[in-house]
Amino acid sequence: MPRVKQYNEAEVIESAMGVFWQNGYKSTSLRMLSKEMGINQFSINASFGNKQNLFLESLKLYRTKLQQLLKTFEENSNGIESIKNFFYAFAEFSNQNEYKRGCLMINTMSEFGLEVDKEVGALISNYAEQLKALFKKNLEFNTTKDNDTIKRQLNYLDLAIGGLGLATKVKDNTAIEDYIEMTFNNL
């Protein structure tokens, strides 16, 4: 009996993700979202509840996209060079757009710091842990390093990928390439 939805939720979330990616959470208004998603504020509320939850759903979608990079990374885990390949893939993914939007995850970390919403923080932490596990696996590939070395190199890679995410928002491709190359001179 009911009237049927005239939009696809997966499609409009894709649009919302793009707006948040480009502008951040606070600078994105529901009216901007409404316009870009092609539905009005009532429909946003009906499908996603509120702005915060729409942001969370956008982050989830973003994560599924990053998950594809992680999948490739996992399937091609042959040591340091594989980590480096992931760094390049990550940089390319962050640069896919005509605009310099950086990485939505890193942008969100920077915007909220430690005072991030609980669910958002959990999503980011979960992703970060998954990534670190892959770093660890590849750091240990075909070599024997003591635990302290592994731990230090893990922290190094963890902070380096964060720096790379920030860099894709404000630096040019040459600087980014130099950075990645130099980063892996160490390992």
Place this chain on the structure above:
Amino acid sequence: MPRVKQYNEAEVIESAMGVFWQNGYKSTSLRMLSKEMGINQFSINASFGNKQNLFLESLKLYRTKLQQLLKTFEENSNGIESIKNFFYAFAEFSNQNEYKRGCLMINTMSEFGLEVDKEVGALISNYAEQLKALFKKNLEFNTTKDNDTIKRQLNYLDLAIGGLGLATKVKDNTAIEDYIEMTFNNL
């Protein structure tokens, strides 16, 4: 004949800088500023014009503080180890507060990306160039490297200090120390 100001502009700017540092530009309201600065919105307007200009003045103050780190860096420029010392000093400066506020410059870069206000962008660029010049001086100290190596190492350090600024907002001190140590294993 006129009534005299009941506040010191240098002091209230110090307060304003702290609020912007902790919350970013957009999340800081004039009412928050008014409260922390101890003067009302009219006085903010009288002394600084508007929010944007108060932010610019706060950034200028922040820069004068960083300038002291640069001075020490410049006076102690004996090669790679001096760069490393600056990294530690920078991390310590960013961590001086009970809160994790990161670096106001890096925070601002992340908040606005390439669409930053012209004057704010010029201030940040100017600082970045000054810092890079010191990096270069120390990279070249007592060694002969080809121009391409210098250029790559400069980009590496430039992005690494950005990553460090981000890290001081969200990572613990151990991770930061590991990061700095590992960064300089390369050079």
Place this chain on the structure above:
DNA sequence: TTTATTTCTAATCAATTGATTAGTTTTAAG
């Protein structure tokens, strides 16, 4: 066709924003 149910449109809500104003108080020169 009828009808119950859901979606959609467009307007509006209170709260907050940056900014400004009218009116009062203070101050130092004359």
Place this chain on the structure above:
DNA sequence: CTTAAAACTAATCAATTGATTAGAAATAAA
């Protein structure tokens, strides 16, 4: 003292925010 100029207080402005509402439109089951 008197007084002109500046600073102060407190209120208010229009614009924007996230969120909600009332009523119209659409749809599929009966």
